[in-house]
Amino acid sequence: MPFLTLDHVSKSYGALKVTDDVSLSLDATETLGILGPNGAGKSTLFNLIGGTQRPDAGRILLEGVDVTAQGAAARCHAGIGRSFQIPHPFVGMSVYENLLVGSAFGQSGTDGAARCREILEETGLLAKANLPAGKLTLLERKRLELARALATHPRLLLLDEIAGGLTEAECQSLIQTIQRIRDRGVAIIWIEHVVHALMAVAQRLVVIDRGRIVADGAPGQVMDLPVVQEIYLGIDADDQAA
Amino acid sequence: MDILNLLIQGTLLGGLYALFAAGLALMFGVMRFINIAHGDFIVVSAYLLLVAVLTLGLHPLVGIALVTGLMAGAGYLGQRVLLNRVLDEDILPPVLVTFGLSIILQNALMEGFSADSQRVPAGGFDTASLSLGSEIAIGLLPLSMFLAAIGVLGVLHWIFFHTHLGRLLRATADDAAIVPLMGASNAHTFALATGIASAVVAIAGTMLAMKTNFDPTIGPSRLLFAFEAVIIGGLGNIWGVLAGGIILGVAQAIGAQIDAGFQILAGHIAFLVVLALRPRGLFAKS
Numbered sequence: 001m002p003f004l005t006l007d008h009v010s011k012s013y014g015a016l017k018v019t020d021d022v023s024l025s026l027d028a029t030e031t032l033g034i035l036g037p038n039g040a041g042k043s044t045l046f047n048l049i050g051g052t053q054r055p056d057a058g059r060i061l062l063e064g065v066d067v068t069a070q071g072a073a074a075r076c077h078a079g080i081g082r083s084f085q086i087p088h089p090f091v092g093m094s095v096y097e098n099l100l101v102g103s104a105f106g107q108s109g110t111d112g113a114a115r116c117r118e119i120l121e122e123t124g125l126l127a128k129a130n131l132p133a134g135k136l137t138l139l140e141r142k143r144l145e146l147a148r149a150l151a152t153h154p155r156l157l158l159l160d161e162i163a164g165g166l167t168e169a170e171c172q173s174l175i176q177t178i179q180r181i182r183d184r185g186v187a188i189i190w191i192e193h194v195v196h197a198l199m200a201v202a203q204r205l206v207v208i209d210r211g212r213i214v215a216d217g218a219p220g221q222v223m224d225l226p227v228v229q230e231i232y233l234g235i236d237a238d239d240q241a242a
Numbered sequence: 243m244d245i246l247n248l249l250i251q252g253t254l255l256g257g258l259y260a261l262f263a264a265g266l267a268l269m270f271g272v273m274r275f276i277n278i279a280h281g282d283f284i285v286v287s288a289y290l291l292l293v294a295v296l297t298l299g300l301h302p303l304v305g306i307a308l309v310t311g312l313m314a315g316a317g318y319l320g321q322r323v324l325l326n327r328v329l330d331e332d333i334l335p336p337v338l339v340t341f342g343l344s345i346i347l348q349n350a351l352m353e354g355f356s357a358d359s360q361r362v363p364a365g366g367f368d369t370a371s372l373s374l375g376s377e378i379a380i381g382l383l384p385l386s387m388f389l390a391a392i393g394v395l396g397v398l399h400w401i402f403f404h405t406h407l408g409r410l411l412r413a414t415a416d417d418a419a420i421v422p423l424m425g426a427s428n429a430h431t432f433a434l435a436t437g438i439a440s441a442v443v444a445i446a447g448t449m450l451a452m453k454t455n456f457d458p459t460i461g462p463s464r465l466l467f468a469f470e471a472v473i474i475g476g477l478g479n480i481w482g483v484l485a486g487g488i489i490l491g492v493a494q495a496i497g498a499q500i501d502a503g504f505q506i507l508a509g510h511i512a513f514l515v516v517l518a519l520r521p522r523g524l525f526a527k528s
Contacts, residue, residue: 050423051422052419052422052423071422071427072422072423072427073422073423073425073426073427074427076422076423076424076425077425081423082423084420088417088419088420090412090413090416090417090420091416091417092412092415092416092478093409093412093413093416097409097412098413100406100409101406101409101410101413101421101424101426102424102425104406104409104410105406105410105424105425105426106424106425107425148424149423151424152423152424152425
């Protein structure tokens, strides 16, 4: 049974369909990359999966259980952890305390404090642990997004453009971190514009355009599809054929 | 010596005002919720103690514990069942609903207890005092209230900074929309905040009941004192609330010394001066 199933899910803002009849399933240890132009509805898809928004139509299932009507807190308990494209740290609290909130109220872990320490080490934030989160740089805030999501002890991690704006060296270290998380058996869906980062981690690639899934398959094959080159790289399929 | 006496009496009164203010500040801090019925909740607590002591014959301390538990539970439920429904981006609906609650509570108390002024006897404790020198006498009741206020604020401080619940409340104050993704629903968190605030309100109201005469209509002016103490001290700082309460209490004590009718006005003037000079309060977090 897949860990996550989206069954004909749709979401509109007024006349604009941001998620248009999307069906998708993900195995419990799968790593899925999502590509797509800005405004394609990628982050909305995360909102629907994470429970901060409800779909207008369709169902969302976790391990076969319909969670469409459940809120974000219940989905967190069911094992979904989410990082945001624009970091939203709890600015008045220390970095360590940010993680403690996730570990105390997310999936009940065994030893919250020790695990938070491990996560801080893994995400390179240990030296900043006692700093107020509001004092972090943008890069550090992005790491904190990842760290805080990990603190809830997720079985599925939703990463929203955490590699954007990083230097090549920073990106490499992020890729290694995510590979380690993947290798621990955590399922990952990663929305990212940095294609080589996705290719290094993802076992499967989905391309979304105007709310619809236009390609779904092995990363190498998906990137070679004419429809993907047209949408994502701006190459006209007809030109290429000619 | 007169000045010293005024400072002491005003400071002791300020402890009570800090308690009035703490519940209001907690609810506003965590969920941006302005509870117009806050003062009436204080008065309801006073009447509950009256019933516990005079009707049920309980010891005042037992009564305080009982009323505190009752109010905490009622606060949790009230938030969950009623107030959560009106919490949104728009700040007006909560104000309207709690304004309505305020009127309902005042009239219900009027119906149940009449408009007569009441007081809960504290068994002689309320008139006992410590003499310091020949001119200064510190009432045992005001002194223990002040110490209790510091104790309550200390417990709040400890909860906020050393418990999971406190971190949850601070995280919600920072960014309530993100907290559900950490596994805690806002509905429950908000209700916990109101439950804690109501427990503090109960302690404040029961102290008021033993210290002074009260009737069903005094809620709104307690709300005003609470607002003033919060704004003088600055939002987001527990000990700022205590400072705000003390400044308000001392100003009132000095005003009362000048003329009995000047007491309340002096507090308002102190509030306006702080508002004019430091609009964000004396101890606000930057």
